[in-house]
Amino acid sequence: MSNYNEPNKTGRFGQFGGMYVSETLMPLLIELDQAYSKIKKDKNFQKELKDLFNNYVGRPSPLFHAANISKYLNGPKVYFKRDELNHTGAHKINNCLGQILLAKKMGKTRIIAETGAGQHGVATATVCALFGLECHIYMGSKDIIRQKPNVFRMKLLGANIIPVESGSKSLKDAMNEALRDWIKNVRDTFYIIGSTAGPHPYPKMVRDFQSIIGIEARAQILVQEKKLPDFLIACVGGGSNAMGLFYPFLNDKKVSIIGVEAAGKGAKTNETAATMTSGTPGILHGSYSYVLQDSDGQIKEAHSISAGLDYPGVGPEHSHLKKSQRAKYFGITDKEALKAFQLCSKLEGIIPALEPSHALAYLFKAFKNKHKNKVVILNLCGRGDKDLFTAAKELGFDTDE
Numbered sequence: 001m002s003n004y005n006e007p008n009k010t011g012r013f014g015q016f017g018g019m020y021v022s023e024t025l026m027p028l029l030i031e032l033d034q035a036y037s038k039i040k041k042d043k044n045f046q047k048e049l050k051d052l053f054n055n056y057v058g059r060p061s062p063l064f065h066a067a068n069i070s071k072y073l074n075g076p077k078v079y080f081k082r083d084e085l086n087h088t089g090a091h092k093i094n095n096c097l098g099q100i101l102l103a104k105k106m107g108k109t110r111i112i113a114e115t116g117a118g119q120h121g122v123a124t125a126t127v128c129a130l131f132g133l134e135c136h137i138y139m140g141s142k143d144i145i146r147q148k149p150n151v152f153r154m155k156l157l158g159a160n161i162i163p164v165e166s167g168s169k170s171l172k173d174a175m176n177e178a179l180r181d182w183i184k185n186v187r188d189t190f191y192i193i194g195s196t197a198g199p200h201p202y203p204k205m206v207r208d209f210q211s212i213i214g215i216e217a218r219a220q221i222l223v224q225e226k227k228l229p230d231f232l233i234a235c236v237g238g239g240s241n242a243m244g245l246f247y248p249f250l251n252d253k254k255v256s257i258i259g260v261e262a263a264g265k266g267a268k269t270n271e272t273a274a275t276m277t278s279g280t281p282g283i284l285h286g287s288y289s290y291v292l293q294d295s296d297g298q299i300k301e302a303h304s305i306s307a308g309l310d311y312p313g314v315g316p317e318h319s320h321l322k323k324s325q326r327a328k329y330f331g332i333t334d335k336e337a338l339k340a341f342q343l344c345s346k347l348e349g350i351i352p353a354l355e356p357s358h359a360l361a362y363l364f365k366a367f368k369n370k371h372k373n374k375v376v377i378l379n380l381c382g383r384g385d386k387d388l389f390t391a392a393k394e395l396g397f398d399t400d401e
């Protein structure tokens with residue numbers, strides 16, 4: 001496993017990360033950090049998680065040679081890491097299973113979570129159903145409208161959805177409310193954060209649970225290509241699917257690492273979610289990292305067509321990878337993502353979620369007629385079912401026909 005980027009004791013990756021929280025939350029985070037450090041080494045915990053990954057999620061997810069896209073590009077040989085085939089349709093379940101096992105071992109009985117695209121909410125509601133725990137999901141009212149299928153899924157799974165009306169009514173505001181809930185219900189509640197964001201130990205813990213993606217991809221490419229890939233590409237919201245893929249390759253200096261953010265209507269406009277391309281370092285949700293902020297340090301509202309990338313912050317490890325130049329980050333607009341969403345569907349028979357459509361759009365843009373004889377692994381971290389209504393509306397397709 002990579003040792004490139006272990007955070008220090010207070011959870012800092014280089015200058016980024018930390019625990020910027022109220023005094024009430026501090027003991028909870030320390031308790032969580034200690035419990036996680038102990039449990040992750042426990043053989044029974046590892047065995048239980050592996051069994052769930054294999055038999056509940058359907059891991060390992062395949063590494064698929066996207067031959068049609070490779071041919072279309074006339075460039076590199078492209079592989080998809082197919083985490084969209086996981087139970088519940090995205091990578092989020094990997095992390096939720098790890099955290100719910102931890103919650104059980106810590107004796108917590110009430111689970112809370114925030115969600116944007118609804119994928120993390122669905123994954124949390126799913127693991128709560130599996131383990132019989134009470135589940136409350138905070139979700140911005142704007143996201144409740146644009147991610148309708150996932151809202152119904154969460155309800156079927158027995159979760160209580162709490163609509164959030166503050167701010168931009170999306171992921172950032174949902175996370176604010178979830179943190180408030182945690183402060184009020186310290187004793188019995190476990191907060192399952194859905195990305196590599198938030199205060200220490202979440203960025204490290206979520207990355208560790210998601211790194212199964214990169215561990216598998218590394219082993220699979222060595223069998224299929226007999227060498228490591230030249231490029232890794234993944235979309236970045238809070239950063240969990242990307243860190244999951246990148247982490248096991250961080251010490252392989254010849255592997256180029258590319259994170260793709262949502263630039264919304266353009267990275268230079270006010271309607272963007274491209275935190276690292278357009279933002280500056282600041283504090284959000286207990287962590288020091290790149291954020292979108294105004295000159296008074298007020299967090300700006302983000303915008304992206306994809307609810308899962310519509311977040312004005314990013315996980316601190318990504319900020320460190322950017323600053324240390326181990327990874328590069330680029331922005332892709334809503335329009336470019338929508339085009340890639342259609343192109344991937346037509347060329348490969350795979351309808352991707354709007355989030356990885358950003359990674360695909362970057363691939364189409366930057367690799368056409370370039371990088372021949374190179375190998376790319378792109379993280380196809382979610383399937384498009386949840387986005388059908390949004391895409392149909394944007395593309396002027398009448399779903400009542």
Ligand SMILES: Cc1ncc(COP(=O)(O)O)c(C=O)c1O
Nearest residue numbers: 119237238239240241308355382
């Ligand atoms: C399919 C999918 N991909 C990506 C993301 C972005 O999250 P992260 O950057 O943590 O992978 C989300 C968030 O909801 C998602 O649902």
